[in-house]
Amino acid sequence: MYTQSMDTMGKDGSPDADSRPKAVRSTEEMLLQQRFDARIDDGDFIEAKDWMPENYRKTLTRQISQHAHSEIVGMLPEGNWISRAPTLKRKAILLAKVQDEGGHGLYLYAAAETLGQSRDQLLDALHTGRAKYSSIFNYPTLSWADIGVIGWLVDGAAIMNQVPICRCSYAPYARAMVRICREESFHQRQGYDALLTMMRGTEAQKAMVQDAVNRWWWPSIQMFGPPDDQSPNSAQSMRWGIKRISNDELRAKFIDATVDQARVLGVTLPDPELKWNEARGHHDHGPIDWSEFWRVVGGDGPMNHERLAARVKAWDDGAWVREAASVHARKQTAPAAAAAA
Ligand code: FAQ
Numbered sequence: 001m002y003t004q005s006m007d008t009m010g011k012d013g014s015p016d017a018d019s020r021p022k023a024v025r026s027t028e029e030m031l032l033q034q035r036f037d038a039r040i041d042d043g044d045f046i047e048a049k050d051w052m053p054e055n056y057r058k059t060l061t062r063q064i065s066q067h068a069h070s071e072i073v074g075m076l077p078e079g080n081w082i083s084r085a086p087t088l089k090r091k092a093i094l095l096a097k098v099q100d101e102g103g104h105g106l107y108l109y110a111a112a113e114t115l116g117q118s119r120d121q122l123l124d125a126l127h128t129g130r131a132k133y134s135s136i137f138n139y140p141t142l143s144w145a146d147i148g149v150i151g152w153l154v155d156g157a158a159i160m161n162q163v164p165i166c167r168c169s170y171a172p173y174a175r176a177m178v179r180i181c182r183e184e185s186f187h188q189r190q191g192y193d194a195l196l197t198m199m200r201g202t203e204a205q206k207a208m209v210q211d212a213v214n215r216w217w218w219p220s221i222q223m224f225g226p227p228d229d230q231s232p233n234s235a236q237s238m239r240w241g242i243k244r245i246s247n248d249e250l251r252a253k254f255i256d257a258t259v260d261q262a263r264v265l266g267v268t269l270p271d272p273e274l275k276w277n278e279a280r281g282h283h284d285h286g287p288i289d290w291s292e293f294w295r296v297v298g299g300d301g302p303m304n305h306e307r308l309a310a311r312v313k314a315w316d317d318g319a320w321v322r323e324a325a326s327v328h329a330r331k332q333t334a335p336a337a338a339a340a341a
Contacts, residue, residue: 040241045171048114056240059233060170061115062131063242065122068108069133073126073307075101077141078150086144093190094147100183107176114172127312135293136223138301145198145205145212151191153213153220153258159184160254161224169241192261199266206266213262214270221285222293224251230290252282259283 032051039046046052075098082098085091109119125131136154141147162181168174198205225231225247237243245253255274262269273286295301 040169040239043241044169045174046169047171055236056170056242057115059237059240059242060173061112061117061122063237064108064112064115064173065117065125066132066134068105068112068122069126069131070137071101071105071108073133073137073311074154075105076307076310077137077139077303078147080141081144081147084144085147090194097151097187097190100187104180104183107180108173111170111172111176123315127308127315129299129308132297133307134223135296135301136219137307138296138303139215139219140303142215143208143212145195145208146216148191148194148198148209149212149216151187151189152195152261153191153216154223155184155187155191156258156261157220157223157254159188160250160257164244164250167241167244192265195265195267209265210267213267217270218289218292219296221251221255222288222290224248224254226290226293255283255285 033053036046036050036052036056046056078094078101079098082091082094085094109122112122113119122131126133136157141150159181162177162184166174166177166181168177195209198209228234228246228248231247234243234246238246259269259274271286273284275284277284296304
């Protein structure tokens with residue numbers, strides 16, 4: 001199942017660049033490259049059918065598919081609490097949120113497919129461990145307070161990272177992000193609201209919230225990725241307008257915004273070195289454990305095995321649905337094909 005960007009004909013119906021003599025192709029490609037660079041410099045958006053350098057296509061396929069995988073793996077820690085939500089209202093909200101995350105995965109897989117890989121290929125990379133998904137979803141949800149904290153911190157970090165992607169140079173990704181960001185904003189608020197309710201409750205409820213904050217704080221600030229000077233993809237992605245703001249800058253903005261929210265909530269962020277630095281215009285913070293981050297990204301986090309196994313099982317269990325849908329689709333097209341013959 002390939003998309004329009006895998007067409008083998010040029011826009012004018014001529015064979016595509018790859019089938020032309022080498023010398024002609026490279027001159028043409030140089031011109032295409034210059035035009036592409038100029039469009040990026042002008043802040044123009046690139047569409048699926050436009051010419052793009054192969055590495056731009058690859059980088060976007062990697063980032064958008066990882067993002068899609070994160071959304072659907074991210075449904076698992078929260079899905080685990082749907083049947084245990086404390087009230088009908090919280091259950092309805094959580095159900096809607098988890099469904100939203102599934103929808104985000106679908107928009108993002110669709111955006112990634114415009115770059116030429118099929119959804120089956122993208123999912124195969126996830127299932128065989130060749131593709132990454134966000135480190136944050138490899139931690140367990142131990143109490144109901146974890147659900148509130150995921151909304152507040154994890155969705156909060158996701159919004160901080162994703163609002164700039166609404167201006168990503170690749171238009172199908174940018175367009176998908178607009179709706180996703182609106183929905184993430186509701187997710188963040190519902191999490192904060194659930195925590196506010198618990199913080200007005202019993203001492204045991206308050207302790208549960210503090211415990212959840214203690215466990216999720218550091219993994220949440222790791223979500224933004226490695227420090228800028230250890231981020232191999234950042235420089236090129238910034239040059240291409242895929243990333244608009246660096247990992248460290250987004251992390252700093254998130255920490256600044258969250259400190260005030262923690263104060264209103266009445267919880268302590270588990271970093272004794274967190275302090276406003278007037279000169280930098282940001283909070284200073286304690287050292288981030290990057291060895292833990294890389295261990296989790298490398299597959300050795302607390303829940304990596306369970307998360308991947310759950311996704312593979314869902315895929316295997318759904319085989320009959322995919323098969324029935326394709327048989328149905330064949331039946332729909334068969335009479336038309338027979339009539340045309
Ligand atoms: N986890 O050179 P960089 C959500 C990898 S959605 C795992 O800095 P880049 C919604 C990175 O892939 C959350 N791996 O990479 C929700 C690269 O490896 P590679 C997901 C990570 O791409 C909420 C290597 O490290 N959001 O939460 C992580 O320029 C609640 C070097 O790093 C997105 O995907 C990580 N945290 O910057 C759902 C947003 N960080 O591929 C349910 C879009 C880095 O070269 C419930 N993505 N790596 O082998 C991005 O903005 C970027 O891809 C970054 C990483 C910023 C994540």
